[in-house]
Amino acid sequence: MRILVIEDETKVGCFIKRALEEESYAVDLCEDGAKGLEMALATNYDSIIVDLMLPSLSGLDIVKGVRRERIQTPILILTAQSQVDQRVKGLDAGADDYLTKPFAIDELLARVRALLRRGATDSPGILQIDDLVLNPATREVTRGGQRIELTLKEYALLEYLMRHTGRVLTRPMISEHVWNQDFDTFTNVIDVYVNYLRNKVDRGRTKKLIHTIRGSGYMLKAD
């Protein structure tokens, strides 16, 4: 899951980015409004977190700009103002949720999870395919009741695959949603990580869940 954070207060932006990264999300941080909108339009993010008070372009204008391009990415607005009208304006412009500064990290993460859930069509909090279960809230993965330990990137990759079960996911799609903008797409890192996942999820099982679609990419399905 790849998230864009647009926040001009450097320190605030940095800790949000770190908190999200520790939850295995891929995060791009931008401190300028106009540039943030450009990034939001150029990349297919899974969620956008935007501060309302920004230099050059306000958060409200970013929300409007994104929605004008018919991009339905869930947007969370951060506001320092406790005034109701600012939040109302933000929500009316097309934002999905808001958070008032100062906020608790746990709440931010919970709201992001909720937004991502909303992005995928009506999926419940817990993702499941066959006997493979992934809980985004606890980031616990089990197969047949057995716990599987994953690294951050492996988890992120599995979550992305599970949210798009039964669909062919190309390498560019995977890199766009699991890695951030610093990722070099010309390496075979994706294949390496898919192999790691296979070892942990499918090895020793009769039923394989991760499938390679030759010439295209990968797919998660229970036949």
Next chain:
Amino acid sequence: MPLRLRLSLWYGSALALILVAFSTVLYFVTARSLRDALDQSLEETAAAAVRSLEERGFLPLIDEDELMSQFPELARIDKFFQIFSPSGTITIRSPNVKQHELPLSRRALEVAFSGKTIFESAKYPKEPPLRLISVPIIYQGNLLYIVQVGTSMESVDQTLNRLLLVLLVTMPLALAVSLAGGWFLAGRALRPVDAITLAAQRIAAGDLTQRLNVPASADEIGRLAGTFNNMIARLETSFRQIRQFSSDASHELRTPLTVMKGETELALRRPREAADYTVVLESNLEEIDRMTRIVDELLFLSRADMGEVKMERLPVKLESLLEDIHRQASLLGQESNVQVILGLVMPAIVLGDELRLRELFLNLVDNAVKYSRPGGTVEISLTTHLNQAKLVITDQGIGISPEDQKRIFDRFYRTDDARAHTKKGTGLGLAICAWIVESHHGRIEVQSGPNKGSTFTVTLPLATSPS
């Protein structure tokens, strides 16, 4: 009691009083003049009778017919005629009193003996009241006759009664009509007051955008509404400023709080290296310093607003103050590779508070250094002109757009460029500068354009006696 009712009642009572007084006077004056006219006509008739008797040498009158031919006016039914002997018995009388006995009153007889004329009113049962004149005829000191002429007062009484009736009917009618008119006029005059009250209620309920419809007239109500509107406009402005200020203040204070809360929570989510904690604590310390500075400056400004900040009024040598500041600013400039130079510095002495002036100049020079680009130059100069000291600080930094220039002295106002350029500012420095300049009766101005650098000019009045 509503003003409208009170006004109407006052007006009505006054009017009723005037009407009653007027009617009373009218009634009595009319009664008096009618009676006087009657008396005069009686007197004239009596005088004519006396004259005619005189011509006849006061011979006793015997024949009624002769009497009537002598005094044709007696044939008129409205007057009658009697002649009494000095004993009070009737010797002759006009035919129109025949059916009644009208004896001479005792008092009339007494007055007749003293040779005087008397008017009397008399009332007999079943008859209209009468008015009588009794004239004695005296010949060589002896009372010969008493001539009495009388008339009915019926017409006078009727006239008076009619007048009374007219007054009693028209007076309450006039009072009622004018009361209704007064009620209507008072309502009309007071309607704008009601409108003002309604608007004031809406405004009191919190809607400061409301205004009164000011009547075009320059009367009392128009002036009241105008004054009221001015007051609301000022209230609205100051409310908006306060709201803006508290929203800005809370934003400026929330940002460091957000950083501290976020970083601390993040650090506590899992065990970390000692170095990570150090980074968080150092960052938090920075934020605490920032908040302390904001709170200190806010406190200073609010004390300044309350007039609680003491200001010295002592001679201050600006040129030596500037040299000090130049030394400090040069050190600041070295860190960011900005050169601070002293231009033309003329000696100047102003009356003021040296500490505050130092704060003012240091703030301005510090700003100039902060918003300069590496390699830039900041120039400070001091000149005097007439009785003014002019201090100019010029930088070649990021500059300020014309629309921002109007607001940079506002509390918490920071331009986007300033925010992007340095995170350290509190947004209160220039507000404090403006206050210091103002309390020294000076002026502060800025000339700038985006990327054209900025020039801040402070003008202060020179001390009048350079000692």
